[in-house]
Amino acid sequence: MKKIIYFIPLIITIASTTLYQISAKQVPSSMNSGAILVIAYAMATTFSLILFIITEKASIFAEVEGYKTKFQFPTAALLMGIAITGAEMGNILVYRSGWDLSIAGTFTNISVAVILVIVGRLLYKEKIDKNKSFGIIICLLGLIILGI
């Protein structure tokens, strides 16, 4: 059961990333990219608010240790709101400038992964064993070849 809980978020993220890249490529090119995001975020706000109300009523997250005990405004949300707007705006422009679905996603993933491995080690003191180091090198090599 623990293993399932460990992998469910990954499955959600992979499915959503794929869906997100496809829809970013398919949005109308004649539409202002700022307007696309205004509408998408208005809808996303509504969806997440509905999910918040449902999960609160069903007490889905009530078992989390320390839940609600010390609520404070997530300051990381401020930076995150700006960062996702930049990432999504950039993504729409990437596809508008003619990048292929497979290549653009790959380029982004390689670069972000490399940056985050460095960030993980420097800021979060995450240890990477030999298997994982080798795995990362193989993956990066694969992604580079995939992106050529």
Add this chain to the structure above:
Amino acid sequence: MHYIPILIVVACTAIYHMCSKAMPKHVNPFLNITIVYIIAFFVSLIFFLLSSNNSGIIENIKLVNYAVMILAISLVGLEMGFLMLYRVGWNISIGALVNGIMASTMLAILGVLVFNENLGINRIIGLSLCFFGLYLLSKPNKSRNN
């Protein structure tokens, strides 16, 4: 000019992952996400007002297709997925990488099948290496930490 949008995506995505990991873990994740979207809504509204050349929001709404709706749904899934991913203990270096490889592989396949993009020998070798690397990454982590 061709590379500027992708550089923006890379920089912002890296910041986004760090913020995802820094989000409070003791509140409902959908509350966090809602706050993030409200901020993102206003940031993109400012961008729209600065970049729109006499075109109103109503005129743009008329151009909305199914992809904008799917984009919104996938945004919620993406944010929710990453917040949960870091909550259940994935490392920032590994979680994003595994997601990146799996999503890249799916996008390469869909690019060929749905968008008729070319799948040459390079991409076949690349995909094979990604799967082998993913196998190595998925081995039990002796050094997992938050």
